[in-house]
Amino acid sequence: MPQLSVMDKLEILSDAAKYDASCASSSTTKRDSLGGKGLGSTTGSGICHSYAPDGRCISLLKILLTNFCTYDCVFCINRSSSNVQRARFSVEEVVALTLNFYKRNYIEGLFLSSGIIRSPDYTMAELVRVAETLRVQHGFRGYIHLKLIPSASPDLVARAGLFADRVSVNIELPSEASLKSFAPEKQPRDISAAMGGLKLKIEESKAERAKTSKAPSFSPAGQSTQMIVGADGASDAAILDRSAQLYGSFGLKRVYYSAFSPIPDSSSQLPLAEPPLLREHRLYQADWLTRFYGFEVGEILDRHSGDMLDLAIDPKLAWALRHRDRFPLDVNSADRESLLRVPGLGPRSVKRILDMRRIKRLRLEDVGKLARSLTTLRNFIVTADWRPGATLDSDRLRQHLAPKPQQLALF
Amino acid sequence: MRVAQLAGEADFAGWREQARLLAGQGVPAAEVVWQVGGQAADLFAEAPASNGAVETRALRVPAAFPALAEQVICHSDPQRFSLLYRLLLRLQDEPQLLKVATDPDVHRADAMARSVRRDMHKMTAFVRFREVTDEDGGEAFIAWFEPEHFIVERVASFFVKRFAAMRWSILTPHRSLHWDGAQLHVLPGASQAQAPTEDAMEAYWRTYYANIFNPARLKVKAMKAEMPVKYWRNLPEASLIAPLIAGASRRAQEMVMTAPTHPPERHLRQAARSDTGQDEAREAQQRGEAPVASWAEAAAAARICTRCDLYCHATQTVFGEGPLSAPVMFVGEQPGDQEDLAGKPFVGPAGQLFDRAMAQAGLDRSRAYVTNAVKHFKFQLRGKRRIHQKPNAGEVKACRFWLGLERDFVKPQLVVALGATALHALTGHSGSLMSMRDRDLSLDDGTRLLATVHPSYLLRLPDPEAKQREMARFIADLDRVGEVVPALRLAA
Numbered sequence: 001m002p003q004l005s006v007m008d009k010l011e012i013l014s015d016a017a018k019y020d021a022s023c024a025s026s027s028t029t030k031r032d033s034l035g036g037k038g039l040g041s042t043t044g045s046g047i048c049h050s051y052a053p054d055g056r057c058i059s060l061l062k063i064l065l066t067n068f069c070t071y072d073c074v075f076c077i078n079r080s081s082s083n084v085q086r087a088r089f090s091v092e093e094v095v096a097l098t099l100n101f102y103k104r105n106y107i108e109g110l111f112l113s114s115g116i117i118r119s120p121d122y123t124m125a126e127l128v129r130v131a132e133t134l135r136v137q138h139g140f141r142g143y144i145h146l147k148l149i150p151s152a153s154p155d156l157v158a159r160a161g162l163f164a165d166r167v168s169v170n171i172e173l174p175s176e177a178s179l180k181s182f183a184p185e186k187q188p189r190d191i192s193a194a195m196g197g198l199k200l201k202i203e204e205s206k207a208e209r210a211k212t213s214k215a216p217s218f219s220p221a222g223q224s225t226q227m228i229v230g231a232d233g234a235s236d237a238a239i240l241d242r243s244a245q246l247y248g249s250f251g252l253k254r255v256y257y258s259a260f261s262p263i264p265d266s267s268s269q270l271p272l273a274e275p276p277l278l279r280e281h282r283l284y285q286a287d288w289l290t291r292f293y294g295f296e297v298g299e300i301l302d303r304h305s306g307d308m309l310d311l312a313i314d315p316k317l318a319w320a321l322r323h324r325d326r327f328p329l330d331v332n333s334a335d336r337e338s339l340l341r342v343p344g345l346g347p348r349s350v351k352r353i354l355d356m357r358r359i360k361r362l363r364l365e366d367v368g369k370l371a372r373s374l375t376t377l378r379n380f381i382v383t384a385d386w387r388p389g390a391t392l393d394s395d396r397l398r399q400h401l402a403p404k405p406q407q408l409a410l411f
Numbered sequence: 412m413r414v415a416q417l418a419g420e421a422d423f424a425g426w427r428e429q430a431r432l433l434a435g436q437g438v439p440a441a442e443v444v445w446q447v448g449g450q451a452a453d454l455f456a457e458a459p460a461s462n463g464a465v466e467t468r469a470l471r472v473p474a475a476f477p478a479l480a481e482q483v484i485c486h487s488d489p490q491r492f493s494l495l496y497r498l499l500l501r502l503q504d505e506p507q508l509l510k511v512a513t514d515p516d517v518h519r520a521d522a523m524a525r526s527v528r529r530d531m532h533k534m535t536a537f538v539r540f541r542e543v544t545d546e547d548g549g550e551a552f553i554a555w556f557e558p559e560h561f562i563v564e565r566v567a568s569f570f571v572k573r574f575a576a577m578r579w580s581i582l583t584p585h586r587s588l589h590w591d592g593a594q595l596h597v598l599p600g601a602s603q604a605q606a607p608t609e610d611a612m613e614a615y616w617r618t619y620y621a622n623i624f625n626p627a628r629l630k631v632k633a634m635k636a637e638m639p640v641k642y643w644r645n646l647p648e649a650s651l652i653a654p655l656i657a658g659a660s661r662r663a664q665e666m667v668m669t670a671p672t673h674p675p676e677r678h679l680r681q682a683a684r685s686d687t688g689q690d691e692a693r694e695a696q697q698r699g700e701a702p703v704a705s706w707a708e709a710a711a712a713a714r715i716c717t718r719c720d721l722y723c724h725a726t727q728t729v730f731g732e733g734p735l736s737a738p739v740m741f742v743g744e745q746p747g748d749q750e751d752l753a754g755k756p757f758v759g760p761a762g763q764l765f766d767r768a769m770a771q772a773g774l775d776r777s778r779a780y781v782t783n784a785v786k787h788f789k790f791q792l793r794g795k796r797r798i799h800q801k802p803n804a805g806e807v808k809a810c811r812f813w814l815g816l817e818r819d820f821v822k823p824q825l826v827v828a829l830g831a832t833a834l835h836a837l838t839g840h841s842g843s844l845m846s847m848r849d850r851d852l853s854l855d856d857g858t859r860l861l862a863t864v865h866p867s868y869l870l871r872l873p874d875p876e877a878k879q880r881e882m883a884r885f886i887a888d889l890d891r892v893g894e895v896v897p898a899l900r901l902a903a
């Protein structure tokens with residue numbers, strides 16, 4: 001095999017990494033390099049340094065150390081049975097790329113993952129070596145996200161969390177049965193056990209740091225995971241139940257949903273189709289409803305809705321249309337919890353409404369300034385000068401509020 | 412008409428000084444003209460003299476106003492000075508004004524501040540340095556950037572904190588920043604011609620940008636919303652956007668249409684080497700269809716247990732732990748939250764209480780074998796909390812398989828049931844625990860059995876007095892364990 005240049009490797013190993021949706025660089029400890037030592041800073045909130053035409057944020061240099069892999073996960077571009085071109089970075093090459101990109105302000109830091117070579121521990125040790133070199137040798141203070149190899153030894157996990165701002169394990173698929181058939185080498189028990197161990201370590205380090213700020217921080221930006229949507233037959237209800245359990249059990253910062261996307265040299269076991277982007281979007285909306293709007297999964301999808309989210313309208317509007325008896329709601333008197341359930345109001349606009357109405361009774365025009373848009377909202381609220389009339393009872397309301405089918409904008 | 416002269420476009424200190432004087436004298440907003448860029452103070456001819464003039468009234472503003480004004484003053488809208496001045500005047504009579512988000516002036520100021528913050532954030536994101544060699548041969552970095560508002564000085568600290576050890580300049584049409592490694596110099600604006608035109612790393616960055624893009628997920632609108640076109644001209648990656656979009660659907664189609672290939676040689680060799688026999692053997696063992704030869708085999712098979720549905724939501728199987736030569740086996744109900752996460756029994760609050768009670772009873776905890784009647788955590792999710800739920804008879808029955816294997820391999824002289832579930836699992840007794848508590852019991856194979864409460868019962872007692880009394884009683888029960896099996900006592 002001819003020697004690959006760093007440019008060749010970058011091409012192969014960023015292409016191989018793009019199916020991981022996470023690129024967050026937020027909520028870690030605040031650091032800087034004032035005093036002239038080291039390089040970099042973190043501000044607490046992440047920065048997206050660019051956006052690709054797929055609408056995704058580019059915050060980190062997201063690459064694999066290698067795409068050689070002994071596992072044969074059907075959905076993965078890097079599975080051992082695929083004929084994609086293989087490459088492997090040296091630790092030093094990844095370190096140099098990260099520093100060079102960082103100094104030019106292209107990135108917030110590094111998101112490093114890897115195919116599994118030789119053994120889980122060998123692979124994990126290589127990942128840790130990159131993070132350690134950046135931190136110790138180069139005083140790098142930017143963001144580092146390391147992907148954890150589920151069955152890696154506790155020592156390596158502890159070291160990974162010491163150098164990284166975030167460590168994560170991918171759950172990959174919503175059910176154990178699909179994981180077994182699509183990722184035969186991955187043990188579902190290893191994955192959840194790794195997440196459980198991370199939660200304990202993160203909490204322990206937080207408790208220590210509450211006592212003394214000198215205590216080492218372990219994965220201060222928490223842990224996240226990713227689930228692939230549309231590769232197996234799992235319903236939205238199954239996916240959201242699984243997420244609720246992951247948030248509840250492991251205190252995850254985020255569950256990322258990744259619409260299964262066709263990959264080069266795909267396996268015949270998988271749907272050869274466009275990725276279900278709208279479905280992915282609806283899942284994110286539903287996820288948000290459970291985390292910031294006080295909804296339970298069982299409310300978003302109940303026995304009237306079936307176990308799939310409505311693709312035509314967002315899940316909050318769908319819920320409101322199933323519960324029309326709760327509306328219209330008077331924005332001048334309703335409590336916060338009820339206001340959060342009004343289609344067209346978010347936590348921010350609700351807060352502004354609550355602040356404002358201490359000072360004056362709100363008119364529709366006022367609400368228009370506090371919320372993003374009145375189009376949907378006006379059908380569900382009462383203000384000092386507005387009542388929606390009979391539209392709320394109309395069968396055609398759903399049709400009226402559903403966005404018209406649109407062609408993708410040409411560039 | 413009064414003219415108020417400001418030193419620069421975002422001269423907040425100057426604006427404040429002038430506004431204080433004017434407002435102090437009660438000059439209405441409509442009578443003030445704000446001008447930027449006088450060279451000398453004598454241009455202030457029509458402005459109120461800054462000394463000597465007596466303020467006719469003290470000005471009061473809420474704490475939020477200076478913070479808002481500092482942002483709004485950076486906006487490119489020439490109306491910003493008079494808008495802020497009008498707000499200052501109105502605040503004297505309407506102290507709550509800033510909370511009235513629907514007021515046209517407040518609404519506009521909020522929107523301007525938001526736009527400034529966004530521009531500042533985008534500057535931290537979209538500045539692109541290019542490397543140059545400075546006079547003494549060291550590396551230095553220069554960027555050309557065109558912000559929408561007059562934000563450069565406000566953003567400077569971000570770059571100083573991040574790139575303190577580097578030498579860099581950010582050139583913009585209005586102001587330039589120069590960091591020499593120790594100090595920041597703010598100089599007048601520059602032109603793009605003064606910035607370098609290339610950097611060798613940009614080819615790598617563009618390669619990364621092109622390859623991290625997934626052509627099967629084109630979302631141009633989402634990209635443009637977050638990376639507005641006005642910033643594109645200074646982004647080295649932006650020229651790739653059009654060709655990437657143009658080729659996207661063809662590339663996505665190709666991926667869909669291409670027939671699957673045959674796996675490479677390496678994969679086939681590897682598959683031939685791999686051995687799935689062990690997995691299958693464990694699977695048969697956990698179903699009870701193959702013999703289990705040792706404790707280690709039992710623990711390994713239990714890891715993949717699906718004998719009841721509890722495995723679906725629990726994190727992992729929590730098997731028993733302790734020396735296989737342990738003279739006493741303690742059996743609890745089921746792992747709790749902490750045990751479930753750690754994969755170890757008796758490590759949570761109840762386990763810690765158990766450890767303390769053992770020490771107080773003079774027993775050697777490290778020589779005991781501890782396990783649970785049910786090996787998976789059963790819980791109900793309430794928001795982000797997992798509420799413990801009692802296992803049902805079916806779950807206890809399914810799990811008795813493992814408890815039986817543990818008893819076979821550990822062969823304790825004495826088994827201690829902690830709580831009703833454990834007693835039920837061990838004996839089938841489903842009545843009250845209390846009736847069995849002080850009795851000498853035995854298991855079907857003759858092994859001696861004692862029953863006492865589960866330590867979590869002690870944790871749940873709300874009354875401190877009752878708690879103390881019950882704790883003493885629990886320790887007394889453990890003391891009986893020591894009487895029955897003196898070998899478990901700590902060496903004096």
